[in-house]
Amino acid sequence: xxxxxxxxxxxPRKVDALADEPLLSVLRNRLDLTGTKYGxxxxxxxxxxxxLDGQAVASCQTPVSxxxxxxxxxxxxxxxxxxxxxxxxxxxxxxxxxxxxxxxxMIVASVALLQANASPSADDVAGTLARNVCRCGTYSRILQxxxxxxRKGGAQK
Amino acid sequence: xxxxxxxxxxxLSLRTRLEREEEQHSVPSLHWFDLDRRRFLxxxxxxxxxxxxxxxxxxxxxxGRASARQSQELPKDLSAxxxxxxxxxxxxxxxxxxxxxxxxxxxAQQVAEELRVGVPSIRMVMGDTDLVPWDAGTFGSRTxxxxxxxxxxxxAVAREALVGIAASRWQIPRAKLVAADGKxxxxxxxxxxxxxxxxxxxxxxxxxxxxLSTAPVAPPSSWKVAGTAVPKADGRDFVTGSHRYASxxxxxxxxxxxxxxxxxxxxxxxxxxxxxAQALPGVKxxxxxxxxxxxxxxxHTAGKAVAALAEGAKWSEASGQPSNATIFEFFKKxxxxxxxxxxxxxxxxxxxxxxxxxxxxxxxTVQYIAHAPLEPRAAVAEWTGDRVTxxxxxxxxxxxxxxxAAAFRIxxxxxxxxxxxxxxxxxxxxxxxxxxEAARLAKGAGKPVRVVWTREEEFTWAYLRPGGLIxxxxxxxxxxxxxxxxxxxxNSGPAGIGxxxxxxxxxxxxxxxxxxxxxxxxxxxxxxxxxFARESHMDELAxxxxxxxxxxxxxxxxxARLKAVFQAAADRFGWAKREKSAGRGFGIAGGFEKGGxxxxxxxxxxxxxxxxxxxxxxxxxxECGAIVNPGGLRNQVEGALVQxxxxxxxxxxxxxxxxxxxxxxxxxxxxxxxxLPAIEVVLLDRKDLPPAGAGEAPIVGLAPAVASAIFDAxxxxxxxxxxxxxxxx
Numbered sequence: 093x094x095x096x097x098x099x100x101x102x103x104p105r106k107v108d109a110l111a112d113e114p115l116l117s118v119l120r121n122r123l124d125l126t127g128t129k130y131g132x133x134x135x136x137x138x139x140x141x142x143x144l145d146g147q148a149v150a151s152c153q154t155p156v157s158x159x160x161x162x163x164x165x166x167x168x169x170x171x172x173x174x175x176x177x178x179x180x181x182x183x184x185x186x187x188x189x190x191x192x193x194x195x196x197x198m199i200v201a202s203v204a205l206l207q208a209n210a211s212p213s214a215d216d217v218a219g220t221l222a223r224n225v226c227r228c229g230t231y232s233r234i235l236q237x238x239x240x241x242x243r244k245g246g247a248q249k
Numbered sequence: 250x251x252x253x254x255x256x257x258x259x260x261l262s263l264r265t266r267l268e269r270e271e272e273q274h275s276v277p278s279l280h281w282f283d284l285d286r287r288r289f290l291x292x293x294x295x296x297x298x299x300x301x302x303x304x305x306x307x308x309x310x311x312x313g314r315a316s317a318r319q320s321q322e323l324p325k326d327l328s329a330x331x332x333x334x335x336x337x338x339x340x341x342x343x344x345x346x347x348x349x350x351x352x353x354x355x356x357a358q359q360v361a362e363e364l365r366v367g368v369p370s371i372r373m374v375m376g377d378t379d380l381v382p383w384d385a386g387t388f389g390s391r392t393x394x395x396x397x398x399x400x401x402x403x404x405a406v407a408r409e410a411l412v413g414i415a416a417s418r419w420q421i422p423r424a425k426l427v428a429a430d431g432k433x434x435x436x437x438x439x440x441x442x443x444x445x446x447x448x449x450x451x452x453x454x455x456x457x458x459x460x461l462s463t464a465p466v467a468p469p470s471s472w473k474v475a476g477t478a479v480p481k482a483d484g485r486d487f488v489t490g491s492h493r494y495a496s497x498x499x500x501x502x503x504x505x506x507x508x509x510x511x512x513x514x515x516x517x518x519x520x521x522x523x524x525x526a527q528a529l530p531g532v533k534x535x536x537x538x539x540x541x542x543x544x545x546x547x548x549h550t551a552g553k554a555v556a557a558l559a560e561g562a563k564w565s566e567a568s569g570q571p572s573n574a575t576i577f578e579f580f581k582k583x584x585x586x587x588x589x590x591x592x593x594x595x596x597x598x599x600x601x602x603x604x605x606x607x608x609x610x611x612x613x614t615v616q617y618i619a620h621a622p623l624e625p626r627a628a629v630a631e632w633t634g635d636r637v638t639x640x641x642x643x644x645x646x647x648x649x650x651x652x653x654a655a656a657f658r659i660x661x662x663x664x665x666x667x668x669x670x671x672x673x674x675x676x677x678x679x680x681x682x683x684x685x686e687a688a689r690l691a692k693g694a695g696k697p698v699r700v701v702w703t704r705e706e707e708f709t710w711a712y713l714r715p716g717g718l719i720x721x722x723x724x725x726x727x728x729x730x731x732x733x734x735x736x737x738x739x740n741s742g743p744a745g746i747g748x749x750x751x752x753x754x755x756x757x758x759x760x761x762x763x764x765x766x767x768x769x770x771x772x773x774x775x776x777x778x779x780x781f782a783r784e785s786h787m788d789e790l791a792x793x794x795x796x797x798x799x800x801x802x803x804x805x806x807x808x809a810r811l812k813a814v815f816q817a818a819a820d821r822f823g824w825a826k827r828e829k830s831a832g833r834g835f836g837i838a839g840g841f842e843k844g845g846x847x848x849x850x851x852x853x854x855x856x857x858x859x860x861x862x863x864x865x866x867x868x869x870x871x872e873c874g875a876i877v878n879p880g881g882l883r884n885q886v887e888g889a890l891v892q893x894x895x896x897x898x899x900x901x902x903x904x905x906x907x908x909x910x911x912x913x914x915x916x917x918x919x920x921x922x923x924x925l926p927a928i929e930v931v932l933l934d935r936k937d938l939p940p941a942g943a944g945e946a947p948i949v950g951l952a953p954a955v956a957s958a959i960f961d962a963x964x965x966x967x968x969x970x971x972x973x974x975x976x977x978x
Contacts, residue, residue: 093530113549121505121548126497127490129672131623132704136914139623167490180488187480187880190888191349192487193623193672199488218922225914227623227673228349229891230884231925 096156100125101169115159116140116151119166127167127196131225138224141197141204142166148204150223167196170203179203182241183234190228198224202238211242276712276769279682282656282689283538323399324382325459327410328452330403331360335450337431337443339364339371341400344384344647345392346376348622348671348678350944351881352392353482355475358878359397362475363404363466366431366444373482376646376668386645388676388770390843390942393877397940402457402464409465410455414447469875470936478880483670494672495642496627500697503629505548506690507555508700509541510710513907514766515567522561526554534558535693542686544694548701571765572905573975577614577718580739584760593747596754598722601733605724607793613782615741615970616901617716617766621919624672625707630687631697636663641684642671649681656685657692675892676770677711708912713902714771715764717741719782729796731805736783740764742775745842745949748783750805766904772889773945776842777896777952781970784838784953789966798957799824799837808841810872810935814848815839817870817931822850832856833865834962838953844941845873849890849950851926857963860973862898864924864955870931871947874938886930886947893951894920899971911976918976 093108100123109118114133119125119142128151131139135150142151143165144158170177176184179202189195198221205212205220212220217238218231226234324330332340341360347353357371374380376387385391408428415433416423419440427434432441458464469476486492511518521541523534531546532554543558545551571579584590602608628641637657643649646666653664671678683700691698702710717740724733734752743759771777791801799819806812819825819837827835832854839848852866871886899918903910911917952970960966 110549117547117549120497124499125490126493126499129494129624130496130701131625132914134704134913134915137623171489176485176488183488184480184484187484187884189349189481189484189487190351190884191622191624191671191673192492193494195487196490218925222922225623225919225921227621227675227892227919229888229920231891231922232887232928233884234922235925 096160098156098159098164099162100164101166109156111155111157113156114152115142115154115156115164118156119151125166125168129193129196131194131197136225137194138197138201138221139194141200141224143200143204146204146207148201165200167200170199177203178244179206179237179241182237182244185240186233186237188230188233188237190230194224194226198226198234202234202241205238206242212238276680276767278652278656278680278685279710280540280656280685280689281538282540325457327403327406327455327457329382330400331407332452333407333444333448333450335445335448337366337370337445339366339444340374341371341403342374342381343396343400344376344378344381345387345396346644346646346668346671348387348642348644348674350392350885351481351878352387352396353670354479355393355877355881356396356400357482358475358477358479359401360404362472363401364408365428368474368479370431377665378646378650378667379665383647386648386679388644388679390845390945393873393940393942394844397877398461398466401466402461405464405466406455406457407453410453411444411447415442418442418447468936469940472875475877476875477878479878481881493669494624494627495629495640495669496624496672496699496701498629498640498669498699500629500631502696504544504546504690504694504696504698505551506542506544506687506698506700507551508686509543509555509558509562510706511564513564513566514570515907516564519563519565521558521563523558525561526557529554529557533694535690537689537693540689542690544690544696544698567907570907573616573901573903576716576765577739579765580716580718580760580762583762584739585762589761590758592756592758594756598733598735598754598756601754602722602724605732606727607790608722608724609786609790609793610722611720611786611789611968613719613721613785613968615717615778615781616975617713617768617904618771618896618900619708619713619902619917620675620677620711620771621707621917622673622675622677625702625704626678626683626711627699627701628681628683628687629697629699630684630691632688632691635659636665637688637691638665638667639684639688640667640669641681641687642674642678643668643681643684644674644676644678648679649684652681652685653688657688675772676714676774679770680712682710704914705912708902708917709909710767712767712769714896715741715768715775717775717778719778721782721786723786723790725790725794727794729794729801729804731790738775738779738782741778744774745776745779745840749808749811749841750787750802751807752805766902772892773842773948776840776945776949777893778970780838780840780842780949781952781956784840784950785956785968788836788838788953788957788960792960802839810846811839811841811848813933814846814870814872817933818848818850818868821870821929821931822866822868824850827852829961832962834958834960836954836957836959836961838950838957840949842946842949845871845943845946847871847946847950849954851951851954851958853955853958853962855959855962857965862955862959862973864894864898864926866927867951867954868929868931869947869950870933871943872933872935873941873943873946875936875940876932876934877940879932879934882932882943883930885943886932887928889944889947890928890951891920891925893948894924896970897952897955897972899973899976901971901975903975916976
């Protein structure tokens with residue numbers, strides 16, 4: 093099996109993977125980074141969102157070959173030395189989850205959103221995060237969390 | 250096997266109603282393995298072989314209720330429920346499972362309250378069939394009203410036992426001692442002993458009273474930890490992605506499994522050329538009768554292998570299956586008669602209709618919808634000799650254990666099911682499909698196997714919230730007094746079928762149908778459909794009578810709790826002061842379900858020409874007795890309202906000729922961020938009433954409130970859920 097070189101959460105990783113294999117599958121099943129979730133396999137739910145050179149992408153729609161040479165950041169890479177990222181802190185503070193399965197994708201997408209727009213309006217948040225599904229319906233708390241993170245400077249990182 | 254006969258009484262007893270609801274939890278199994286017949290006969294002897302040869306449907310229908318009736322009595326032995334180690338760490342054992350409803354937290358709070366320890370010192374062991382007392386499952390909003398009191402009693406008895414140990418150790422009357430902060434304190438001589446020092450990590454040998462209500466528990470009015478917004482347990486694990494769901498579990502040597510699925514429901518496998526799949530590196534095909542699956546060393550190859558299998562499979566297709574267009578007619582034609590369909594009759598509806606000033610006859614429909622839990626069905630299975638261990642996301646760990654035992658014909662003690670906190674279920678994870686599949690593949694491969702369903706499999710092969718047809722006839726006097734109420738539900742279910750309004754003449758009937766699609770329980774069961782029909786009909790009657798929809802309801806309602814939520818929702822919404830404008834409308838609806846009272850007011854933007862509806866604002870009031878955790882409760886109520894938007898406006902499974910036509914999120918619309926209305930939730934805390942569950946009732950009021958608001962805005966009465974109609978394509 094061919095081997096690919098990736099940069100995941102700041103670390104070089106060499107992994108055996110098929111070229112057409114989705115990044116999601118490589119992260120979850122080969123690198124055991126299971127914080128990134130499968131929800132639909134067609135880029136419609138956002139559970140698999142990761143940062144690729146700072147951009148939020150659906151890792152289920154990204155062949156691993158496209159991620160070569162780029163910086164991949166997953167939910168596991170947001171906290172630094174045990175200190176949560178401000179967006180993670182804000183999700184905890186607003187308790188913006190129920191089952192928690194969408195949370196990784198929501199947080200990663202929110203980090204990208206705040207990097208692009210440090211003080212988003214409610215409509216900005218809804219517009220961007222409409223790509224992410226929370227089936228438990230905690231959207232109003234997620235909105236709160238993003239606003240808390242924005243106030244506390246969640247864009248800096 | 251189940252020879253129970255209900256007496257033909259005019260009203261349904263609570264027990265009968267519960268049994269009928271239970272039927273919604275009984276879903277036919279997907280697989281019936283051939284395995285090794287000789288081994289089976291050796292295990293169980295010849296006599297029972299008839300059961301194995303019986304059609305799997307019959308067996309499955311029985312198995313749901315049979316396991317509930319086996320009903321291993323809940324243990325009276327305290328140590329089955331709680332353990333305190335020498336460091337004072339409290340471990341609590343319960344068969345309930347956490348899937349987002351926040352009971353890991355709310356149950357721990359209740360133990361903390363009675364045991365008088367901090368919540369952080371409590372570990373909840375949940376849903377591990379080897380470790381926890383038997384439990385029917387986590388459904389029906391039963392955790393709060395049943396497991397809550399159970400664990401409060403357990404903790405109170407443990408606390409008193411600890412006080413007793415201290416009293417005998419110190420040789421002083423127990424009245425001189427108090428339990429607080431994980432310690433027993435001697436107030437007179439200023440001595441303390443931690444719980445850990447008192448138990449030394451040994452079991453507390455104590456028996457629970459037969460009547461749990463005699464346990465020395467505090468009333469909700471004096472709660473200090475219970476009743477507060479304790480943050481969700483393990484929150485940090487969810488925001489860091491470190492929580493491992495069943496679909497994240499890994500084992501040494503883990504293989505990845507996939508199941509060959511039929512192209513159509515009821516299709517039969519005629520022939521299979523597995524050579525292409527088998528030729529892929531590391532792939533093994535496992536076949537057992539109709540069941541065919543593959544395992545591979547990586548998930549991607551497993552996916553390729555099952556695609557290759559599908560190419561080599563020939564199926565004989567079934568015919569005559571209904572579609573969305575014919576389903577309601579199908580329900581009507583195929584309605585069962587007999588005991589299960591007995592009507593519940595009070596007074597005389599025909600006679601009352603004769604004297605009514607206003608009469609109304611209408612039908613309402615609901616489509617099949619999918620739970621679409623974001624974590625699909627998943628399991629990791631591992632065999633050690635003849636013993637199987639499975640990690641899976643399910644609401645009924647013991648039922649899944651029994652399913653495994655039945656599928657592999659092993660004694661139940663040879664199967665262990667563990668349920669990591671699950672990526673939601675909403676009533677959709679009662680069965681052990683993925684568990685049985687992973688276990689079958691693991692058995693064939695001789696290695697642990699992980700099976701994670703794709704979204705398409707989830708939509709097609711999981712079970713659905715039943716579709717239904719509801720016919721209502723009613724009559725009222727000019728002054729708005731209801732005199733007659735006749736209500737027929739076809740297929741959707743009997744939950745919430747009765748009316749909370751005072752009507753002297755009623756006929757209420759559930760008509761079961763053998764559903765052409767696999768169906769089962771869904772958050773609030775049929776209460777959503779029945780409330781949609783009932784509350785929509787009440788709205789129609791009010792408009793016929795020229796009365797305000799709220800005033801009409803209150804006139805016919807004597808239940809003080811339901812009245813209170815109607816009033817609270819109306820007050821918060823500003824119902825009395827609502828001002829109509831073009832394209833805007835207001836609606837109200839409410840009801841009582843599973844111990845919870847809900848009322849919802851909605852403001853919508855709707856256009857008579859367009860199907861599209863935008864919900865602008867929702868105010869809801871909810872009351873379920875004493876509140877255990879107001880933060881978690883608010884989250885549940887808001888979440889149920891948002892989830893309710895989907896079923897109300899746009900969710901529907903489209904099907905034809907045994908095929909699900911929209912098995913993808915791109916084709917099955919879910920409520921998204923941009924659908925979110927402004928939501929206000931009023932929680933009424935009744936400390937004088939025992940706490941009831943809240944996972945279900947809050948979802949039932951939204952759809953009829955929205956339908957009523959659409960009528961208010963457009964003059965168009967929509968009687969079919971989803972209210973936006975079926976999407977094209």
